[in-house]
Amino acid sequence: MKLPPLSYQRPTDLREASLMLGSESMPAVLAGGQSIIPALRFGERSESSLVDISRLAELQGITHADGFLRIGAGVPMWEVCGSPEVATSAPLLIRVLGSVGAVGIRSRATLGGSLAWADSTSQLPSTLIVLNAQVETTERILDAADLQIGQHQTVLRRGELIVSIQIPEVELTGSGFHLIRKTHITWPVVGAVAVREPSGQLRLVVFGAAPTPILAVGADRAKLLSQLSSRILPFDDERARAGYRGQVAPILAGRALDEAIGSNT
Ligand SMILES: Cc1cc2nc3c(=O)[nH]c(=O)nc-3n(C[C@H](O)[C@H](O)[C@H](O)COP(=O)(O)OP(=O)(O)OC[C@H]3O[C@@H](n4cnc5c(N)ncnc54)[C@H](O)[C@@H]3O)c2cc1C
CATH class of the missing domain: 3.30.390.50 (CO dehydrogenase flavoprotein, C-terminal domain)
Incomplete structure (x- = not known):
């Protein structure tokens, strides 16, 4: 099926993204596009506009800080898989991401998108929960375990974006x-x-x-x-x-x- 006509906006920073997402047109967030685009194409979602957060600098980067490995919510899965920081601090995450879809999917799909999509059959949110990760949003810090409340349902409010995932740097045995x-x-x-x-x-x-x-x-x-x-x-x-x-x-x-x-x- 063809995509319906959509309007498209690309904010330059998180503040602008939040303003766009709060608008009356109730736009959908576009990150890696691997879930939202098929959903719009097959009529499972009905938004008529998109806010593209894929190039926001605030959602990028993989760093160590204060005992946590911090992964930007907009970092594509393939980049996480190739990161020496993740290989050292969270090798399980790389193993699990290697099982998500095919390379083409992983080259675009993001960690934030997977968490927000909240599919109960997805291996990624469960892995972040088992690693005791925290989810930084534009409004608060949540335990990854508290994010999802149902199939495709989260506690995220309208316009609230996931900014990063923070994994405690514990040497698991x-x-x-x-x-x-x-x-x-x-x-x-x-x-x-x-x-x-x-x-x-x-x-x-x-x-x-x-x-x-x-x-x-x-x-x-x-x-x-x-x-x-x-x-x-x-x-x-x-x-x-x-x-x-x-x-x-x-x-x-x-x-x-x-x-x-x-x-x-
Ligand atoms: C053929 C195929 C096979 C797949 N196989 C698997 C698999 O085996 N396991 C698996 O887990 N997944 C699988 N996926 C899904 C893939 O991991 C998704 O792309 C991912 O779940 C969503 O990430 P995305 O960046 O593409 O999000 P998008 O599709 O861009 O966005 C999805 C929705 O998430 C929300 N969102 C995105 N980013 C944010 C953010 N930073 N803050 C708040 N909300 C946000 C928005 O509501 C948005 O509309 C597959 C997909 C395809 C097409």
């Missing part, structure tokens, strides 16, 4: 990541990501098994899996049935935990 998808470049059906902190504490996040990522924290593998089982709320979509998701999610969670417990990264 293990990590694990497992997912199921139909082909190597399609969206996940269901998956799990886990880390082991230096204290021995485990953090587990399961995606694609409820309308929001499911986070469980604790030192005991069996207790984490039992916490998880009461929180799985699987759903049907074009990729899988709820029953399948409900059966597979605990298995992938167990594998991610085993890998985190047994690995050294």
Whole structure:
């Protein structure tokens, strides 16, 4: 399907972007365009104007500051994957990003766009949650775990933009990541990501098994899996049935935990 006619604006800084986004025409944000453009094309979204934030300098850059790795919300995934800072401080993020779509998607899609799109089957928000990341917006700092409240629903207010993602620079003693998808470049059906902190504490996040990522924290593998089982709320979509998701999610969670417990990264 063809894109409907759209008006287009490109702000020069965040302040101007916020003004444009607050306008009565209720424009959509354009970052990497890998989700919003298909949604407009297929009539799943109906905005008639776009505010392009992809060149805002305030949303770029990967730096270390105050014990955090700070990644600009507008940094494309491919740039994150090639960053020596990320390779040192958050190698799990690079591993997970390597599984998002194909290279062409990753060359444009941004971390901020993925968080704001809030698809419950996406592996990226769950990875930022498992890494205990914070999300800096134009209005506040949020825990990544508090951002999404439903499928494609976040706590972001109208005109509020994600500015950066801040990942604590903790040397993890293990990590694990497992997912199921139909082909190597399609969206996940269901998956799990886990880390082991230096204290021995485990953090587990399961995606694609409820309308929001499911986070469980604790030192005991069996207790984490039992916490998880009461929180799985699987759903049907074009990729899988709820029953399948409900059966597979605990298995992938167990594998991610085993890998985190047994690995050294
Ligand atoms: C074929 C294909 C396969 C894919 N496979 C996967 C996959 O396996 N896993 C996965 O996780 N994703 C996958 N994606 C989605 C991809 O990761 C998306 O591009 C991403 O989710 C959105 O990022 P974007 O920068 O393209 O955002 P855009 O599409 O530009 O924006 C999406 C929406 O996010 C909001 N937004 C964007 N940036 C900000 C910001 N800084 N602050 C506030 N709101 C903002 C806006 O509401 C905007 O309308 C796939 C996409 C395609 C087309």
